[in-house]
Amino acid sequence: MEGDRTAAGSTRSRPERTAYHHGALRDALVDAGEALARAEGLDGVTVRRIAAACGVSAAAVYRHFPSGDHLIAAVAQRAREIMARDMFARLSSATGRPPIDRLREVGESYIAFALAEPQLFSLVSMPMTTPPDRVDDPNAADLVRDIVLELEPPGEVDEGRVASRMMLAQASAHGLAVILRDFVPDPLAREQLIAGVLDRVGVGLEA
Amino acid sequence: MEGDRTAAGSTRSRPERTAYHHGALRDALVDAGEALARAEGLDGVTVRRIAAACGVSAAAVYRHFPSGDHLIAAVAQRAREIMARDMFARLSSATGRPPIDRLREVGESYIAFALAEPQLFSLVSMPMTTPPDRVDDPNAADLVRDIVLELEPPGEVDEGRVASRMMLAQASAHGLAVILRDFVPDPLAREQLIAGVLDRVGVGLEA
């Protein structure tokens, strides 16, 4: 879960930049935002601090984002991509298993991320006021939808059933993650709760 | 859902106060915070604005709350009490019905509130960083627990089973509310999704 890419190459996160023009400021800002979120949580993610972390004035941010909220949204999008990557990784180790098992894998990934990186997760779970301008790349909702579709009887796909199954999967995972993060500090209790709830969600999904 | 208590008695929310000492500032602050949250959302809920709405200086807040976050937390607690009141109201119209039906009633109340008062709900669903100093009064979690307990076979209460059922109920309701609020603008689609998901949650609860 923790790739150490601070040492090697990477032009970023070094405030002592020489050139007047940064060159790849947009990505550097998102990188710095991610790092800041990990280190200090939501309150630390601030336009001026992110800019400073890139060795750049605050106003420079507005050459790449229409507002600070859009920057935050970009960082949140980054966090979602990280989550999605872990989901795909887990799924590649579960090819061939029945859809219900793979859905559980996705749910476990979601919850594990929320508990391992609560700061980043608080970005993910923010109300998306400003929409991300890049929705490319892996998307958790599409992923869930693909698996849920496999539960449908061949030939006749009931869109309502698909939607309610998707919602149950996503809602229960999200809600569980939030509640565990805020109210259940004990890791053992967490594990037991996750298992118990996901069992029941599985039953509900197959109904 | 909307009790109009602005007109009648109530010393509050009138900036033109005469006495140097307000008399019931703490409650007035929470009231103003609630009104501000409804009107302008999370960003409008600010120490200075709340104080101004009470016709009082910002520093006066710190005579009643150790920090602005504690004030916000108090407003959030207020919002939770409002939710709980609606839950109890619905339940009093459902006495005698089977536990699973009453749990559904609670879930519907939770989701309805989230969609009817999204601004207040965003307070409710904030990570509870600073704990409320008054946890008296109706509590949604206890309410759910009481009903879930009725699902247990008489004589042998399995705490693990109770916990996972509570979590499933709360997590799915919370997650559903959040997702509907952020991603499903169409009211009809919302209704259908709520019904479909709650059906499945019911199945999972009884398993």
Place this chain on the structure above:
DNA sequence: CACTCATGTGTACACTGTCAACATGGAGGG
């Protein structure tokens, strides 16, 4: 080479939370 314009800087404004020093006046003891 000269010009343009995307990208950076500096400064300023309104707003935020919070604190320290001071003001007020209601409540209770003499």
Place this chain on the structure above:
DNA sequence: CCCTCCATGTTGACAGTGTACACATGAGTG
């Protein structure tokens, strides 16, 4: 009755926030 105490209010200040404007820079193109 008056007087004093202290809970509760005010003022002013400081650091930090997002954001806009005018200006500076220099990379790339004619």
